[in-house]
Amino acid sequence: MRSKLACAVLMAPFFLLLTAVFLVPVGTAVWLSFFGADQPGLGFGPERTVFVGLRSYVAVLSDPTFLNSMLTVVLYCLIYIPLMVVGALTLALLLDSGVAKLRSWAQMGLYLPHAVPGIIAALIWLYLYTPGISPIIDLFAKADIRINFLGVDTVLPSIVNIALWSNLGYNMVIFYAALQAVPREVLEAAVVDGAGPVKQAVRIKAPLVRAAIVTVTMFTLIWALQLFTEPVLLNQSSPMISARFSPSMYIYDAAFTRNNYGLAAAASVILLAFTIALSYGVTRWTNRRAAR
Amino acid sequence: MRLSRRTFLAAGLTAPLAACSTPQRRGAGGPVEITFWSALRGSQQVVDAFNSSQNRIRVIFQQIPSGLQGGYVKLSNAARAGNAPDVATIEYPQVPGFAIDGVARDITDLVTDGLRRKLLPQALKLTTFDNRMFSVPLDIEPMVLHYRADLFEQLGLRVPRTWDEFAELAKTVRDKDSAKRLVLFPTDGAMQFACWAWQAGAKWFDTAGGTWRVTMTDEPTRKVAAYWQRLIDDDLVFRNAVESRQSDAQIGQGLVVTRLTGAWDAGAQMRARPGQKGKWRIAPMPVWDEPVVGTHGGSTFAVTKDCAQPEAAMEFIEWQVSHPAALTARLKSGTSSQYPVAPGLVETGSKAFPREYYGGQDVYQLFKQEADKVRDGWVWGPRMSATQRVMQDGFARAGAGRTTLIEAVREAQKGTMPDLKALGLSTEEGER
Numbered sequence: 132m133r134s135k136l137a138c139a140v141l142m143a144p145f146f147l148l149l150t151a152v153f154l155v156p157v158g159t160a161v162w163l164s165f166f167g168a169d170q171p172g173l174g175f176g177p178e179r180t181v182f183v184g185l186r187s188y189v190a191v192l193s194d195p196t197f198l199n200s201m202l203t204v205v206l207y208c209l210i211y212i213p214l215m216v217v218g219a220l221t222l223a224l225l226l227d228s229g230v231a232k233l234r235s236w237a238q239m240g241l242y243l244p245h246a247v248p249g250i251i252a253a254l255i256w257l258y259l260y261t262p263g264i265s266p267i268i269d270l271f272a273k274a275d276i277r278i279n280f281l282g283v284d285t286v287l288p289s290i291v292n293i294a295l296w297s298n299l300g301y302n303m304v305i306f307y308a309a310l311q312a313v314p315r316e317v318l319e320a321a322v323v324d325g326a327g328p329v330k331q332a333v334r335i336k337a338p339l340v341r342a343a344i345v346t347v348t349m350f351t352l353i354w355a356l357q358l359f360t361e362p363v364l365l366n367q368s369s370p371m372i373s374a375r376f377s378p379s380m381y382i383y384d385a386a387f388t389r390n391n392y393g394l395a396a397a398a399s400v401i402l403l404a405f406t407i408a409l410s411y412g413v414t415r416w417t418n419r420r421a422a423r
Numbered sequence: 424m425r426l427s428r429r430t431f432l433a434a435g436l437t438a439p440l441a442a443c444s445t446p447q448r449r450g451a452g453g454p455v456e457i458t459f460w461s462a463l464r465g466s467q468q469v470v471d472a473f474n475s476s477q478n479r480i481r482v483i484f485q486q487i488p489s490g491l492q493g494g495y496v497k498l499s500n501a502a503r504a505g506n507a508p509d510v511a512t513i514e515y516p517q518v519p520g521f522a523i524d525g526v527a528r529d530i531t532d533l534v535t536d537g538l539r540r541k542l543l544p545q546a547l548k549l550t551t552f553d554n555r556m557f558s559v560p561l562d563i564e565p566m567v568l569h570y571r572a573d574l575f576e577q578l579g580l581r582v583p584r585t586w587d588e589f590a591e592l593a594k595t596v597r598d599k600d601s602a603k604r605l606v607l608f609p610t611d612g613a614m615q616f617a618c619w620a621w622q623a624g625a626k627w628f629d630t631a632g633g634t635w636r637v638t639m640t641d642e643p644t645r646k647v648a649a650y651w652q653r654l655i656d657d658d659l660v661f662r663n664a665v666e667s668r669q670s671d672a673q674i675g676q677g678l679v680v681t682r683l684t685g686a687w688d689a690g691a692q693m694r695a696r697p698g699q700k701g702k703w704r705i706a707p708m709p710v711w712d713e714p715v716v717g718t719h720g721g722s723t724f725a726v727t728k729d730c731a732q733p734e735a736a737m738e739f740i741e742w743q744v745s746h747p748a749a750l751t752a753r754l755k756s757g758t759s760s761q762y763p764v765a766p767g768l769v770e771t772g773s774k775a776f777p778r779e780y781y782g783g784q785d786v787y788q789l790f791k792q793e794a795d796k797v798r799d800g801w802v803w804g805p806r807m808s809a810t811q812r813v814m815q816d817g818f819a820r821a822g823a824g825r826t827t828l829i830e831a832v833r834e835a836q837k838g839t840m841p842d843l844k845a846l847g848l849s850t851e852e853g854e855r
Binding site for chain 2: 186
């Protein structure tokens with residue numbers, strides 16, 4: 132009895148927060164997506180709230196700008212996630228192998244960008260990307276290389292770059308921690324069997340931190356699908372980033388510049404469903420591979 | 424325990440909210456207070472003039488960012504929270520949107536016949552939907568051709584009267600000086616493009632059948648798009664954003680020889696580049712066959728749903744749009760050259776607007792002649808800011824050679840329809 136009570140008390144904050152910051156907003160979004168403040172005909176009459184069924188969902192899914200934003204974010208994930216996972220893992224393995232000198236300094240230097248808030252990071256990069264004020268572009272120009280970081284084709288890689296800069300160190304720390312848990316006797320056995328440092332890293336260590344790789348991939352995926360801060364900021368200096376560049380930006384635009392809350396809510400629910408489905412897919416896929 | 428905590432939180436939350444709500448209107452005896460938001464330059468001077476002209480109504484003015492820079496979002500959010508200002512400035516393209524959202528109230532019964540008679544009917548039509556009027560126009564801005572008289576003389580050019588002549592001239596300018604171009608195609612200029620389509624007889628939105636009929640790629644629009652596409656493809660025009668340092672440089676260094684913008688821009692140009700005094704002149708916008716034009720810019724005043732004193736608000740609006748002192752105050756600020764919707768004010772404007780910058784030209788007489796040529800029948804759509812943005816996203820890519828202008832317009836229509844449908848409006852799509 133006593134332990135049950137303790138359990139309830141200890142769990143309560145979690146469930147309270149889950150309800151307040153997740154279930155209630157999701158419920159509101161779902162509700163909003165099924166109702167509309169309608170006026171008949173041209174729309175100049177008095178409003179009344181009516182149940183509109185799937186109308187907002189049909190509108191979102193028939194909106195080429197929304198589908199484009201989904202396509203953009205998928206493309207972003209395809210570039211960003213492999214680079215992030217492989218990059219962070221490589222760095223962690225390098226640190227772990229002892230090849231790298233000044234290990235703690237390197238670790239801190241790599242981690243530091245993560246402590247910079249996303250909006251500040253985007254501002255820093257905005258400065259570095261903007262022609263006319265960027266020292267980097269000036270430097271390239273001196274070597275007679277003309278580069279436009281915010282052009283049609285370069286804008287997505289530029290955003291990937293900001294995200295990598297911010298998050299590489301963080302994920303590296305997760306991998307590094309996981310590597311510390313790899314049993315030393317396994318590594319000693321590998322050495323005895325004649326495995327060099329590269330073979331050790333690729334064949335022994337990496338497979339042993341699989342769980343961490345899956346976790347990092349999943350978190351990165353969920354984070355990436357919500358792409359918002361960087362493009363919103365870059366939007367101010369590049370016409371190649373539209374107001375509906377990513378799904379999150381589409382939702383923001385629908386709610387706050389188009390005053391179309393039903394549309395925004397429906398798009399949010401679609402993005403949520405998409406994220407859940409994709410995360411579930413990744414888990415299932417990795418679990419099946421683990422079972423084999 | 425939890426209850427007291429909640430009340431504590433509630434008290435903490437309401438205190439700052441109360442502090443930022445609109446000031447309370449004074450009781451009987453004192454003047455009625457009216458709050459007014461505007462992004463228009465010179466508004467403070469106009470409000471000061473109004474406040475000192477009488478003592479029954481006191482207007483409290485707040486300068487807000489221009490519409491697409493956040494002004495409209497601010498207004499919508501304030502209205503949603505129930506504390507919109509009594510009077511708000513809304514540009515023509517956004518009037519139907521704010522009317523549909525219920526922010527701009529139906530003022531049909533508040534507008535007196537006297538006021539109606541003072542204003543140009545072609546402007547009133549743009550703020551009237553479903554036979555109901557939603558805002559009072561302040562200025563109507565026919566597009567005009569601003570040109571560098573000195574460069575025209577130097578290069579031996581003649582002011583073009585038709586679009587064919589204009590295209591010819593574009594070639595001449597490029598051939599005579601490869602660094603110069605006749606004009607800029609603004610990749611952030613969906614409103615300029617709309618004006619050209621309007622002039623050619625396009626009807627992007629039509630409400631005649633009691634339903635929003637959207638046809639953004641009608642024959643006139645296709646003609647205009649093809650015309651500019653050819654100028655772009657032949658490298659006869661600059662193609663970048665007009666709101667950019669690049670464009671500032673093009674104008675500042677005399678690389679661009681003409682500018683196509685609304686009448687209001689004469690004042691903005693004067694303020695932005697005092698050094699080019701005496702070099703510019705203004706001519707009518709080129710035409711196709713019929714002597715008609717479209718408008719670019721222009722503002723209206725709406726009484727919002729949150730206004731408690733609509734009559735007082737309307738009195739202030741009427742004064743702003745039709746009293747000579749209002750126009751004088753605005754022009755005295757030295758930054759405006761708005762063309763008033765009240766023809767009775769043209770003389771005032773003509774006198775108050777300094778003529779030196781345009782080499783002594785009486786630009787107001789030109790504006791008057793052009794305002795009478797505004798083509799009848801144009802209707803703005805219910806979500807014009809969004810339509811504009813999608814179109815400009817396309818224009819930016821068209822400027823980089825990745826798509827075409829007409830494709831950008833088509834995308835704008837496709838990106839607008841879901842919005843209108845989700846709002847529950849009755850819609851219909853024309854060819855696209």
